[in-house]
Amino acid sequence: MLNRVVLIGRLTKDPELRYTPSGVPVTTFTLAVDRNYTNSQGEREAxxxxxxxxxxxxxxxxxxxxxxxxxxLEGRIQTRHYDNQDGRRVYVTEVVADNVRFIDSNRDRQDQTPYAYGSPSGRGSKEEEHRPANEPFAGESEPINLSEDDLPF
Structure with a gap:
């Protein structure tokens, strides 16, 4: 069986860092990923x-x-469920990332080196891993044209 996902996109808002009751850090964010085709108005959707x-x-x-x-990022698709306040079961599908690569440079930084974090084991790496720009995601950095009005929240 195989459950593997590779995505390239732009963050829709800053990541939200929380900690579990046992102190384990968890971050959630949303990635806007362009579709390969345009809609009937000639616009690209995400x-x-x-x-x-x-x-x-x-x-x-x-x-x-x-x-x-x-x-x-690379990761796996996970589906979980919980019961909301009305007693209805709510299903959530998300990607649990175990390898994240920062393709464009941080606007506050001067160097243009892409950074990769995480490990194929899925446990995350404690060390920063530098990868050359000719790695698998090189050349895949077409901008996603989003305005504040395009975001659903």
């Missing part, structure tokens, strides 16, 4: 995909990712 990161990777994402930042 999907807004919820992302979750855990532990060291969660803290790194909270510290370095900002709204609008172009980001690539």
């Amino acid at each position: 999907d807004f995909i919820p992302i979750v990161t855990w532990r060291q990777l969660a803290e790194l994402c909270a510290n370095y990712l900002k709204k609008g930042r172009l980001t690539a």
Whole structure:
């Protein structure tokens, strides 16, 4: 069986860092990913995909990712459910990322080196990992044209 996802998109807002009752960091954010085709008006649409990161990777994402930042990630799709206040079961589908790459540079930084965080094991890496621009996501950094009016929140 295989459950693997690779996405490239822009953050719709700054990541939200929280901690579980046992003190484990968890970050959530939404990634806007362009579709490969245009609609009947000739406009490109985007999907807004919820992302979750855990532990060291969660803290790194909270510290370095900002709204609008172009980001690539690898992870798995997870579906969970809970009962809301009305007693109805609510299903949530999200991507649990275990490898995040910051494709464009932070606007506050001068160097243009893309950074990669995480590890293929899914546990996250404690060390910063530099990757050359000719890695798998190189050349995939077409801008996603979003305005504040395009965001659903």
